[in-house]
């Protein structure tokens with residue numbers, strides 16, 4: 001049942017996520033009321049809890065393709081769930097307890113679906129052939145695949161709180177990318193009656209939600225997609241250039257002391273992903289270690305200093321974002337609202353502002369939504385929608401043919 005418009009009493013929900021940067025678990029304790037257009041949230045507490053160093057290393061290694069045995073996989077899944085459950089317990093200290101958890105988990109692998117025509121099976125087989133192959137499950141490889149570790153049933157067991165997890169699966173099962181999922185939450189928390197807005201997340205990977213002014217058929221005009229690398233290449237470069245001593249460039253100060261190499265940015269922008277029309281999603285599988293090494297190889301021809309390399313990688317992030325707005329949006333927004341860790345990179349923000357001179361580039365903090373914990377807040381809202389029987393995906397952003405209920409509910413049980 002769709003309880004849209006019904007009054008719902010406020011409840012406390014915890015949202016948990018560790019993103020592609022693997023920089024720790026973002027936990028948000030929020031109070032939610034309303035449903036969609038009347039959705040209201042208050043952030044009661046937000047905190048990032050670091051992973052134990054060994055666990056972080058293992059996640060990064062497995063994400064980068066290191067082989068793992070089944071017992072090790074089970075152990076890793078449980079270790080992540082335990083760390084998430086601990087974060088859920090800690091965020092409630094000094095607060096009334098929550099009655100629901102939405103846990104995104106930790107992405108360790110993401111494969112976007114194949115587009116129609118890309119799969120060999122679609123090209124030459126007859127319809128009856130196709131039907132029998134489908135019955136045999138031969139089309140399963142056309143669907144996307146996205147694996148998040150940190151199983152929800154264990155989190156529910158350890159916390160005693162009903163937990164919703166595995167949010168991407170239902171969207172992927174009907175042919176969607178399973179990402180980005182946050183745009184539907186952005187739409188109901190950040191739309192404006194007169195102003196078209198782009199909400200730009202700058203995590204390891206970047207994603208955008210374009211939200212037109214909230215009138216007439218605004219909901220069907222919302223768009224969303226993964227824009228490409230945000231901090232993933234920058235973080236890897238900092239790690240490489242400092243021999244592991246640093247993990248990121250605070251405020252973008254190091255990059256700010258360099259100069260972007262524009263011919264290199266142009267060359268990198270010719271990469272297929274940036275020209276693929278949305279809906280589209282990506283991850284560290286593409287914009288990861290191998291990609292950075294190719295970039296460093298390309299940079300040799302220009303004899304760039306470390307600071308120039310960081311400035312040039314920053315320029316790739318901002319140019320790919322601005323280029324994707326100009327290419328794929330029905331119209332340019334009147335405001336860009338940044339969120340995610342990259343919104344704390346002042347150099348990156350300034351460079352994006354230079355490329356979008358007539359559009360104010362601010363952060364979501366400036367319109368009242370915490371830029372550091374917006375993703376964690378979003379997974380609390382998605383869990384709440386799941387419990388109310390409301391859909392969580394936005395077909396225009398994920399490419400799914402329909403709205404879906406997202407997430408598996410793991411009830412808590414008391415002995």
Ligand SMILES: Nc1ncnc2c1ncn2[C@@H]1O[C@H](COP(=O)(O)OP(=O)(O)OP(=O)(O)O)[C@@H](O)[C@H]1O
Nearest residue numbers: 019020021203204205231248250251340341342344
């Ligand atoms: N003060 C800062 N100055 C510069 N960069 C920062 C700062 N704080 C965070 N970052 C960058 O933001 C990154 C983390 O961002 P965030 O936590 O939003 O990513 P994520 O959630 O892991 O990724 P995704 O959204 O792709 O899942 C860090 O790895 C770092 O590069």
Ligand SMILES: CC(=O)N[C@H]1[C@@H]2OC[C@@H](O2)[C@@H](O)[C@@H]1O[C@H](C)C(=O)O
Nearest residue numbers: 020107110179180181182205207226
């Ligand atoms: C598979 C996966 O974890 N994707 C993340 C990643 O991080 C940013 C971008 O790529 C985004 O689309 C997605 O996460 C956010 C939370 C989303 O689904 O909206």
